[in-house]
Amino acid sequence: MSIAIEAVNLGKCYAKRGTGLPTLFNAVTGGFRGKTEPFWCLRGANFEIPAGRTIGVIGPNGSGKSSLLGLTAGTIHPTEGHVRTQGRISSLLELGAGFHSELSGRENVYLNAALLGIPRETVRKKFDRIVDFAELREFIDMPVKHYSSGMYVRLGFAVAVEVDPDVLLIDEVLAVGDISFQLKCLDRIRDFQKRGKTILFVSHGLQTVEEFCHEAFLIHRGRLVERGEPGDVILKYVRSYMGEGGGVFTQEYGSREVELGAVRLLDAAGRDAATFASGETLSVEIPYVARQRVEKPVFGFSIKTANGMYVYGSNTQTAGVALPFVAGAGKLRLDLAPLRLMHGNYFLSLSVHSWDHMIQYHRREDWIPFAVRNAVGDLGLCRLDARWNVPG
């Protein structure tokens, strides 16, 4: 198996203290102001990516993910070490970056392809496919300055994928375009995977990373801190660094008449756990302290995927649980048995509020991350009670 991307001691350093625009004046006077502090946005990255693998790069904002992609693409030059790539690279770092607003869509397709090093003849052959994929047949001779942002991105994506790269670099671009185009893009990326192309994929959509990637890289403060099975790396990420920005926005608020304590996630045997098997038991132990007697409080929970999709939510009121009052310290247990969630990473939110929903006593949004592993071959977000009836 050949190596598609190889990085050796790769590092990129910027001067921390900006001196405004680089000018001759600053260059001459710079000698008097002493050295600026270096800032390593990426350092000491060593890895090899075999051809045909899809790698998801995750980490908080500003951790160096985009620098890694820029270095791989060759747009920025490493301060130390080097990165080597095999075959043609097409980057979706910023779709339509090479577009010129005065030119028509058609002219821009050729210009963009020329930037990527594609012979004109090849583009001519693929031109119809590009236009069809972008769904821009009737607008292709219009100057792109009149395009909507969606049209812009669609054309950029169409060129980038139709030029048949060996290595595809994707930086959080799938968040643009409408749903149907997003699905089309994901479909095209799956197609790339089938054809054995190498993909380096930066995303905050953790669910997408888990779903698509063979392996995940976790980057934190310019260091490649973890690589491996996407599920494990994502779990490490959400548990260690999630609060540092990026990803899901965790928050906590409330008037605190009733306060939630240190919540524990327990498996069927009552042990602390972070990873649960689909179909088994997930128990949530919720300690609370009521600073005063509160009549008819309502405890609620909700579960979101790592991408932020709301999966399920309920509360004691909806469930018809009688809870006349709370006073002092106590403990509640929430059992999810059987756990119908499927393979993936999730966030648990908990809350306690008044019976009429007027007062929020304490709410912890996206506070507790956990992972679900599925040993059975079924797919999706949650397990439905599906039965096949085969005629006997």
Added chain:
Amino acid sequence: MLHPMNMLRTIVARRELLWNLTARELKQRYKGSMLGFLWTVLTPLFMSAIYVFFLRLLARGVPMADILIGVFAWQYTTACVQGGLTCVTGSANLVKKVAFPREILPLSQVAANGIGYLLSLLVQFPILAFLLWQNGSGFSSHWPLFAFWMVWQTIFNLGLALLVGALNVNFRDTQHLVGVGLSAWFFLSPVMYNMEFARNLAASWPLAVDLLHANPLAPILNGYRDALLPSAPFDFPPAAWVGFALVPLTLLVGALVFRRFQKNFADLL
């Protein structure tokens, strides 16, 4: 090691990109305005007319044909310098997001201006022919040399475009310096005068005339005049060799500076 050779290889390998960017440059230049290409011709024509009038006022005679040739050629160089200045900084989006040989940017600037210059000759030559016909003569028999001087000027322009393009990324005040420099350079180059005029003016300082010859544009502009005008005496004193040799040297320095600076382009934009 020899960077101009590397550049030649880049041109051949990425000729489609070069052509695409050149075409983009030309389209952008001529699409926006009604008169389009006409402006590239009208500007030097107006300028020539002004200089002729101005010199008549001073009662200094410089033939109209000499001025015409000078102004058109001067415009070629200034367009390359001004286009070169912003060719990298103006394509920040491209440079930051797409990996391609950066030399293509100044190359396409010079190519677009070269094509513009060639097209402007379609207007310049008939006017020259008319002026010469009025004096009862025609084009000089040296006219094939015109092509050589054009290549020579293009090499010089490319060197300048590479140099100022790279410098302007690292030192944004380059463009102000260049603006002042171009104004001074205009008067130090035989654009609106010829060497005969300069020699008469500076009869008592032969060294000043030598210095004028050492200007790389001097042999080029004199070469153009010699190639087209039968009356223009082609003088090529030893000092002119300095100006002549500065042309390839400019390209070498420009290519070296550009190569050295381009690693940081994406960081500084």
